[in-house]
Amino acid sequence: IWESALFASHHELDNLIVIVDRNQLCILGETEKLLKLGDLEAKWNSFGWHAVTVDGHSYKSILEGFSLIGNTSGKPLVLIANTTKGKGISFME
Numbered sequence: 001i002w003e004s005a006l007f008a009s010h011h012e013l014d015n016l017i018v019i020v021d022r023n024q025l026c027i028l029g030e031t032e033k034l035l036k037l038g039d040l041e042a043k044w045n046s047f048g049w050h051a052v053t054v055d056g057h058s059y060k061s062i063l064e065g066f067s068l069i070g071n072t073s074g075k076p077l078v079l080i081a082n083t084t085k086g087k088g089i090s091f092m093e
Contacts, residue, residue: 009049014076018076019081020078049076052065054082057084
């Protein structure tokens with residue numbers, strides 16, 4: 001994925017939007033205990049993207065992120081959507 005991220009930044013693909021589902025989990029458990037991902041927004045910014053963290057369960061928050069389309073100074077846009085796996089289903093959350 002990182003090679004593609006660098007390619008998009010290098011070619012100033014400001015019409016490209018990526019949404020990262022940041023649910024804090026991976027197949028074996030919690031990401032930060034097993035494989036620290038750290039500050040994803042800072043990582044994407046360092047790859048030349050315009051990164052914004054949003055509430056992945058809120059259409060309003062996601063649409064606010066989309067409102068940045070065309071206003072990223074030639075950078076691709078990534079929305080880091082914080083989510084809860086199984087949101088709204090008590091036995092799955």
